[in-house]
Amino acid sequence: MFIDSHVHTHYSHGDSEVYKVIKDAIEKGLDGVGFAEHFHYDFFNDLGLPTIAGKEMNGIVFENFKIYYKTVERAREEYKDKIKILLGVEVDYLEAKKYEIKESLDIRPFENDYKEENPKRKFEFDFIMGASHFIGNPLKYFSDYRDKGEDWMIEEYFQSIKDTIKSGLFDIIAHPEIIKYFINKDFNYYSQHIEDIVDLLVKYNVAIDLNTDYCLNKETKKFEKHRLNPSIETLVLCKEKDIPLVIGSDAHSPSKMTNNFTETFAVLKNIGIKNLFYFEKRKLIEYTIDTVKAI
Ligand SMILES: [Zn+2]
Numbered sequence: 001m002f003i004d005s006h007v008h009t010h011y012s013h014g015d016s017e018v019y020k021v022i023k024d025a026i027e028k029g030l031d032g033v034g035f036a037e038h039f040h041y042d043f044f045n046d047l048g049l050p051t052i053a054g055k056e057m058n059g060i061v062f063e064n065f066k067i068y069y070k071t072v073e074r075a076r077e078e079y080k081d082k083i084k085i086l087l088g089v090e091v092d093y094l095e096a097k098k099y100e101i102k103e104s105l106d107i108r109p110f111e112n113d114y115k116e117e118n119p120k121r122k123f124e125f126d127f128i129m130g131a132s133h134f135i136g137n138p139l140k141y142f143s144d145y146r147d148k149g150e151d152w153m154i155e156e157y158f159q160s161i162k163d164t165i166k167s168g169l170f171d172i173i174a175h176p177e178i179i180k181y182f183i184n185k186d187f188n189y190y191s192q193h194i195e196d197i198v199d200l201l202v203k204y205n206v207a208i209d210l211n212t213d214y215c216l217n218k219e220t221k222k223f224e225k226h227r228l229n230p231s232i233e234t235l236v237l238c239k240e241k242d243i244p245l246v247i248g249s250d251a252h253s254p255s256k257m258t259n260n261f262t263e264t265f266a267v268l269k270n271i272g273i274k275n276l277f278y279f280e281k282r283k284l285i286e287y288t289i290d291t292v293k294a295i
């Protein structure tokens, strides 16, 4: 099979609507596409919104999130004979807001929708992905905390990833080593954190997002193995401990779907990984990589 489980749309900061993504996915020969739109940030409220370079960031507006949900839900039904559509969400996790996040995922969002046939229903995602895009207090993007030093950034980030896993709310952890693009220290420096994280993934039965968005060197536009997220060393550990890998391009534009998949599959083959996973109705499903289709 050939699946891209991490795609964004114009409902957050992507540039394309749901049906365009699906049409392009079919053209690319994908057997499945997973929508992983960002969740709203309403639960941050009293803490204030996170910032990047001083600019406040917002998640998807809640009303838009509901439209996103219903649009993907409708498309999933319409296209069920042509392509597998997975309805997911990428949630910014914050330990201090654990209960608010849990509540936000557990509401009856369509109670006031006069067109809704079943107003009492809750969100039913195919997968829920947890992510750490911001650290510290106040919440800021990694690059805005460089003055605190790399040790502090590494500790804060990996503690947040560990909290995300331990929350028990998530099926998948998004781009688990995103911090490495903001530090000069290499894998060996933070490898103990990775070992701890892999043990937690086993204990809490959580998968990893094999994110192919960051593999390109921005200047040369070439694939670089050491930029893989998770790193090759982490992938080897995942193989040893049977951690499920869910591959996704994190495309914010349909043309970027399946970006760097071929190169990533070659790395996986070297490690001896032949199977990947996706989530459907929160259930983990294993499949064999179709390397022919991927090229
Ligand atoms: Zn993300």
Ligand SMILES: [Zn+2]
Pocket (backbone or CB within 6 Å): 006, 008, 036, 090, 250
């Ligand atoms: Zn994403």
